[in-house]
Amino acid sequence: MNSILVKKTTDVLKGEIILPGSKSESNRALIMQALCKQPFEIKNLSVADDTVTLEHLLKTNIASNNTEINVGPAGTAMRFLTAFLAVTPGEWLLTGTHRMLERPIKLLVDALRNLGADIEYAGNEGFPPLKIKGKDLNLTNKISIDGGVSSQYISALLMIAPTLPNGLDLTLDGVVASRPYIEMTLAMMAELGIEHTWNDNNISIKPQAYKSNDLFIEPDWSGSSYWYSLTALSKVADIKLTGLKGHSLQGDSVIANIMENFGVKTDFLKDGIRLTKVSDKVTADFIDFEHCPDIAQTIAVICAGLNHNCTFTGLESLKIKETDRVAALQNELGKYGVTITQEGLNYHIDCSGSSINKTVQDTILINTYHDHRMAMAFAPLVLKVNSMEVEDPKVTGKSYPHFWEDLEKVGFECTQSELKTTN
Numbered sequence: 001m002n003s004i005l006v007k008k009t010t011d012v013l014k015g016e017i018i019l020p021g022s023k024s025e026s027n028r029a030l031i032m033q034a035l036c037k038q039p040f041e042i043k044n045l046s047v048a049d050d051t052v053t054l055e056h057l058l059k060t061n062i063a064s065n066n067t068e069i070n071v072g073p074a075g076t077a078m079r080f081l082t083a084f085l086a087v088t089p090g091e092w093l094l095t096g097t098h099r100m101l102e103r104p105i106k107l108l109v110d111a112l113r114n115l116g117a118d119i120e121y122a123g124n125e126g127f128p129p130l131k132i133k134g135k136d137l138n139l140t141n142k143i144s145i146d147g148g149v150s151s152q153y154i155s156a157l158l159m160i161a162p163t164l165p166n167g168l169d170l171t172l173d174g175v176v177a178s179r180p181y182i183e184m185t186l187a188m189m190a191e192l193g194i195e196h197t198w199n200d201n202n203i204s205i206k207p208q209a210y211k212s213n214d215l216f217i218e219p220d221w222s223g224s225s226y227w228y229s230l231t232a233l234s235k236v237a238d239i240k241l242t243g244l245k246g247h248s249l250q251g252d253s254v255i256a257n258i259m260e261n262f263g264v265k266t267d268f269l270k271d272g273i274r275l276t277k278v279s280d281k282v283t284a285d286f287i288d289f290e291h292c293p294d295i296a297q298t299i300a301v302i303c304a305g306l307n308h309n310c311t312f313t314g315l316e317s318l319k320i321k322e323t324d325r326v327a328a329l330q331n332e333l334g335k336y337g338v339t340i341t342q343e344g345l346n347y348h349i350d351c352s353g354s355s356i357n358k359t360v361q362d363t364i365l366i367n368t369y370h371d372h373r374m375a376m377a378f379a380p381l382v383l384k385v386n387s388m389e390v391e392d393p394k395v396t397g398k399s400y401p402h403f404w405e406d407l408e409k410v411g412f413e414c415t416q417s418e419l420k421t422t423n
């Protein structure tokens with residue numbers, strides 16, 4: 001196993017960073033491109049592994065009728081392709097990494113079966129791999145789905161909705177988690193001419209053809225969170241992130257507001273944003289991540305780095321992502337004496353026993369659990385502990401392949417080697 005030793009060389013961070021395109025926007029664009037009868041261009045498509053995989057699967061494997069479709073660790077690819085293949089003639093086996101086979105998919109399979117899909121479980125009931133026979137879905141157009149588990153199931157259904165013989169009349173039961181991702185799906189469909197209505201908990205889409213229109217993918221706001229963290233944990237920082245805009249389809253753009261409470265100012269420029277460190281004072285005591293789950297790890301580590309006790313909520317979906325992210329955070333922050341304790345739906349981050357900022361630290365190994373966000377959320381903490389060894393640096397490729405090179409650009413030393421430290 002490889003690791004990367006990260007060392008701080010300066011307390012002053014200055015630089016200009018070009019983030020990859022959003023993998024969420026990219027993976028939607030690719031599915032919609034495959035559903036559209038006329039060609040169009042996707043500009044600034046993400047270089048994320050999950051996007052490269054999905055593009056390859058759509059344009060090579062599926063186009064040439066290879067039956068085994070392996071999405072690797074890409075959750076959006078697994079969920080979006082389940083719906084896409086259910087309406088694509090052919091017999092498919094849809095599978096992924098070991099972890100993917102532990103990530104639930106029953107709610108989406110049930111919804112598609114209710115529409116008339118032919119999907120069987122090839123392994124454990126409720127989980128991939130899936131055997132899918134693509135066909136016309138014409139049993140009904142009226143279904144419901146629990147909105148509280150993963151918005152990816154809902155986005156998957158919405159994207160195929162205009163191609164169904166009778167469209168889709170979808171009721172979202174209960175709370176709707178990760179709502180901005182559903183809005184992103186509908187907004188991108190609208191860019192391709194698809195109309196919808198969304199009243200209370202009902203989304204309705206009539207049968208219609210996707211119209212060709214070139215799509216531009218915005219840089220990744222989730223990836224920006226690591227730069228917000230570096231800014232918050234530095235003594236002095238002035239970082240430009242090229243291409244990001246205030247009005248974004250990405251819900252994780254809320255990071256700009258959240259980080260005002262951690263002393264980071266965002267200036268919206270013509271061609272990007274500029275982050276500066278303006279204060280050492282932290283004013284956030286309670287943060288809800290229900291609609292922005294992917295930035296929870298980043299902000300948990302920021303709290304640890306700033307020795308700030310805080311309560312998080314809205315973390316339910318973290319347990320079924322690349323790893324159980326709550327458990328992973330508890331383990332890794334625990335190495336620095338920071339605890340996370342659960343009380344109902346709230347999670348208290350307690351830094352009272354923290355060793356960060358208090359003692360000269362030995363290099364600690366951060367385990368990453370096949371989760372890109374564990375690696376990237378912890379790396380900025382090196383500003384407070386001087387050096388850190390991060391397991392499996394390539395893991396960042398899932399959304400941000402050039403993350404370590406970008407860190408080097410602003411003055412960190414990153415050295416890859418065989419894993420050295422043991423905790």
Ligand SMILES: O=C(O)C1=C[C@@H](OP(=O)(O)O)[C@@H](O)[C@H](O)C1
Pocket residue numbers: 023024025076149150151152155177178181293294317
């Ligand atoms: O639709 C998307 O692109 C995503 C939706 C979210 O998942 P959930 O809806 O499962 O929370 C998010 O965590 C994931 O990284 C990307």
Ligand SMILES: C=C(OP(=O)(O)O)C(=O)O
Pocket residue numbers: 073074075076077294321322373399
């Ligand atoms: C949860 C994530 O991705 P996915 O669900 O698509 O694997 C993520 O990128 O944080």
